[in-house]
Amino acid sequence: MVKQERAARTRQALIRAGAEVFAKEGFAPASLSSISRRAGVSNGALHFHFESKKALAFAVEAEALEAVRQVVRDAQGGDDGPLQALVAATYGLMGRIADDIVVRAGFALCGVPGQGKPPSLRREWQCWVEETLRRAEADGWLAAGISPGDAASAVVAVVVGFEVLGSEDRSWLSEQKVTGFWDLLLPRLTERARPAVGGGSAEQVRGETA
Amino acid sequence: MVKQERAARTRQALIRAGAEVFAKEGFAPASLSSISRRAGVSNGALHFHFESKKALAFAVEAEALEAVRQVVRDAQGGDDGPLQALVAATYGLMGRIADDIVVRAGFALCGVPGQGKPPSLRREWQCWVEETLRRAEADGWLAAGISPGDAASAVVAVVVGFEVLGSEDRSWLSEQKVTGFWDLLLPRLTERARPAVGGGSAEQVRGETA
Numbered sequence: 135m136v137k138q139e140r141a142a143r144t145r146q147a148l149i150r151a152g153a154e155v156f157a158k159e160g161f162a163p164a165s166l167s168s169i170s171r172r173a174g175v176s177n178g179a180l181h182f183h184f185e186s187k188k189a190l191a192f193a194v195e196a197e198a199l200e201a202v203r204q205v206v207r208d209a210q211g212g213d214d215g216p217l218q219a220l221v222a223a224t225y226g227l228m229g230r231i232a233d234d235i236v237v238r239a240g241f242a243l244c245g246v247p248g249q250g251k252p253p254s255l256r257r258e259w260q261c262w263v264e265e266t267l268r269r270a271e272a273d274g275w276l277a278a279g280i281s282p283g284d285a286a287s288a289v290v291a292v293v294v295g296f297e298v299l300g301s302e303d304r305s306w307l308s309e310q311k312v313t314g315f316w317d318l319l320l321p322r323l324t325e326r327a328r329p330a331v332g333g334g335s336a337e338q339v340r341g342e343t344a
Numbered sequence: 345m346v347k348q349e350r351a352a353r354t355r356q357a358l359i360r361a362g363a364e365v366f367a368k369e370g371f372a373p374a375s376l377s378s379i380s381r382r383a384g385v386s387n388g389a390l391h392f393h394f395e396s397k398k399a400l401a402f403a404v405e406a407e408a409l410e411a412v413r414q415v416v417r418d419a420q421g422g423d424d425g426p427l428q429a430l431v432a433a434t435y436g437l438m439g440r441i442a443d444d445i446v447v448r449a450g451f452a453l454c455g456v457p458g459q460g461k462p463p464s465l466r467r468e469w470q471c472w473v474e475e476t477l478r479r480a481e482a483d484g485w486l487a488a489g490i491s492p493g494d495a496a497s498a499v500v501a502v503v504v505g506f507e508v509l510g511s512e513d514r515s516w517l518s519e520q521k522v523t524g525f526w527d528l529l530l531p532r533l534t535e536r537a538r539p540a541v542g543g544g545s546a547e548q549v550r551g552e553t554a
Binding site for chain 1: 370371372373466490491493494495497498500501502503504505506508509516521524525527528529531532533
């Protein structure tokens, strides 16, 4: 039992160290020995848990994917409709990308060319955004003439853009960037009572910029 | 003279081959010998022109930067105001990213971690977008309450997002994506006669979706 716990902790330390090295150096130049050193374990322990660098990268992505799913579940918890859930999920996701190196590295690994097809974070996030905006349209939340597909593309592209730009300049990962985006887009998307802008908290009703 | 021409042509072939390999494989895994083979020249010829892989990557970025500057110059040519120039420049830029492997690779190389600080395409593009939106505000083009900084962030992030997503799925690089974005954003940015949406052509006045 104690042994299993120790193994789980080692695995977790390796995933975290891998995320740190992948995020800093990129996938291809990252060396397994620098990852095991950072995790404070031997190369043998690394190979016991992960048969290759790619297997470790997949584990980083899988953990990031779980975080994204949790963000989406949390955002859907409210009953203020799909647009509110979408706004809350973008705050939640950008917050996780800013604060959690595993989530940040998981997204960065999506963009690595020639790396095979791991569980794609970006694809799953995109599908959820598209589905949520289709639901918003079906439930009468979207203003006349607004295409849910165009809106989904804008939301997906902006989040990817923030994430990629944020790897060089962390100000792109700030809550203010998300608020600035929704202040622009939300009044165009809906004419119904506006969802709260600002981390999904009902207290902080903003978005009335015009 | 003929010799100089031949040297210039070889250099150009190497930049193009480098762009193709960097875009396909990423910077770190790209080998100089696969680049020289693709360019149809010897390794010696590659080293005569570029002392390192990094030097070749800088040349790719420099050429992409020149293309971005040309896009901006072309977009500013009209006299329909700064928002029209901004719309036209996003069409022009996405068109170049879609059609020109050197421009596409130049942008992709911006995101390579730990690669030193080459001339940054993304930074120059961002500065121009910010300046153009400040000018739009000063000239009275922006609707009341619109922050030029928020608008610039959205435009910059969306273009980076399209470019990054487009490396896996080319539909993100299509003119339709750019049109969809401006159809959403433009009516929110301005209440004055709307700039043309659609490649900057004055004939194609769209954007009236609401």
